[in-house]
Amino acid sequence: TVSAHLRVLRDADLVAEETCGGHRRYRLEPGPLREVEVWVASYEQFWRDRLVALREVLDKGHEA
16 A cells, blocks of 8 residues: 555655665655645735634624
8 A cells, every 4th residue: 555655646746756776765756746836935925814804703702
């Protein structure tokens, strides 16, 4: 099962495989994860604002 997981990571370009003698070595390739980080960061302020607004609505409902 580990091999299957490593194959998925390799196919997604998240790890690089290197053969050394009879062993395979895997190295993390952070590039694709950085792309995800940039995409998620673009929504971070939006969700912070939405959660603050939700808190305000809930607080008003609790006071009533």
